[in-house]
Amino acid sequence: MTVTLADVAARARVSPATVSRVLNGNYPVAASTRERVLRAVDELDYVLNGPASALAAATSDLVGVLVNDIADPFFGIMASAAQSAIGESATGRGGGEKLAVVCNTGGSPERELTYLTLLQRQRAAAVILMGGALEDPEHLAATAGKLTKLSEAGTRVVLCGRPPVPGDASAAALVFDNRSGARQLTEHLLGLGHRRIGYVAGPTDRTTTRHRLEGHREALAAAGVAEGPTVHGPYDRSSGHEATAELLARDPHLTAVVAANDTVALGVCAALRERGLSVPGDVSVAGFDDLPFSTDAVPSLTTVRLPLHEAGVRAGRLAMSTTEPPADGVETVPGELVVRGSTAAPRG
Amino acid sequence: MTVTLADVAARARVSPATVSRVLNGNYPVAASTRERVLRAVDELDYVLNGPASALAAATSDLVGVLVNDIADPFFGIMASAAQSAIGESATGRGGGEKLAVVCNTGGSPERELTYLTLLQRQRAAAVILMGGALEDPEHLAATAGKLTKLSEAGTRVVLCGRPPVPGDASAAALVFDNRSGARQLTEHLLGLGHRRIGYVAGPTDRTTTRHRLEGHREALAAAGVAEGPTVHGPYDRSSGHEATAELLARDPHLTAVVAANDTVALGVCAALRERGLSVPGDVSVAGFDDLPFSTDAVPSLTTVRLPLHEAGVRAGRLAMSTTEPPADGVETVPGELVVRGSTAAPRG
DNA sequence: CCCTCGATAGAAAGCGCTTTCTTTCCTGAG
């Protein structure tokens, strides 16, 4: 029924071993033989049996990219970049083609663990975890354990946008400087003269949420300004939309709102507009990430640009590099304040 | 080093066969034995070797979801929906956990084929192709061939948002009614009184692009209105941005622009605004897809809503169903015109 | 009280590939 290595070998009149060697290109094979084999492969339309090959070689060409929300361009951009970086590095064995696949955890710790196990099952060549982690000790420990197991089994582990695992130096980590970015953003608002600033934070117990919030508070504290109302919610537009009502209820005199990210900021703008408040005339709004649509928003969004594409590429490269992770392997990716039309000095 | 089935068997004092049966749950095993085995699995922290299992069983628990652009929420939403539908259907063997992974083709036919081969290698349980296809005969044939091979090898094939393969009835297909949606949209514009309508189309030689364009032309023809300028480009904001200049150069008196999708429409709006033209005061703009951000755009976007989430879920279910595809297996997903603020009657 | 049948568990044969260990064959040095 299906064509196997042996069939190809028979047709090319060589041994299965030779065919394998031609396909993997890691052993000298005479040019004439190679050509004969390749022709047979072509004629029979042979496709390597991945599982068999992975079993025998004790490693597969699968690379898993775990993201919190695949529908969010924040992850889409990074994943896409990582995927192309991985695809390009055709260095490995078996023609080097790695199959980079992205897995959507939906932010659920259970699914994250499930995917990690599944990837472990497949003997994945590498795993990239993208996005903030849940700060629950129990889950943190479970994840750390899994990651250690994976490293031990030879799977490369890369963290992108989440802090390194304390006990484990085997994973390379790429962290965004959320704290400093958030601080700059709030400093910008303070510099404009804002003193009543609301904050729409991301989901509770997430590293990203906490770091951004801490940066915001640092700036406030440094300026001796009291913290305004804060509301938590998911990273989507409706979260920003709903939070705005709450924020305004808690302090009707807010002059600025900082959002967890650009998507949320858009929801905030919409809610403000619905209440007849103009941005930035009545209330200034700022986001985070600088997603592509932020430029086109009306008004265009003041935000902190994160080099998502570069970070993705970097993560992909780290996942591919066979070398050990750089000493202690934590690399910080800076954010850059981008001032646009959605922030201005408060009225009066 | 790594724990194998045999180790578990030894510890539970049963044969490897029994352990396998407990794990797969498809054969009667006495409760006491089962418990003993499960305990051993737990104590040894055993993880099934996927490749070995796939090799022996001649099938894996991998489901591939191919998308044209993972950074585009259009695909993100569908992929996310499909993935959860697949995750929920824990019906299969081996605990039923399927590993749904998304592969980013970037719209490149070569990468599409590469991923298909890679998935074929892995003996994927199912493959879902999302998004329009390239209309190149050669590539079409190559893809069709691959898909046939996959079906023959027992891989379920589902097409979502792309027309069924002519010769092959083994694949289930879900198609969006792009033509009719586009027709309604243009009819809406015509109804408002527009007669000079520009069109920013998607990439050439893509089914989605062609169908939407055809719907647009049908409406125009039915109303006896001459076709306005048309520009092709990718499905991103800059495409809309750049195309607008071209459109306006070809007809400075345009009163409306229809964009390939919402993202492109946003770029069009931005470009118009930069030239001092108001939307919809001077020029009406319409999009397609109704992505989440379209409601919040300023002005909010008139568009054609596609039930992306539902379609994704449907595709996921089809991929999981072990039953043969429904007779002829083509299911049409309708689009719904959503009129919002970006379209209005042309000026005087 | 023997035998048959149903319910469990074990034995063992692969699944298709990689890779070590050999063998073969040819080239060039002595």
Next chain:
DNA sequence: CTCAGGAAAGAAAGCGCTTTCTATCGAGGG
């Protein structure tokens, strides 16, 4: 002309699991 040495190809032993085919053990029925 012989022999060492190296390049290229083959033989064969698994990799870890699934799954037929058997074997075993009780429990009823005759």
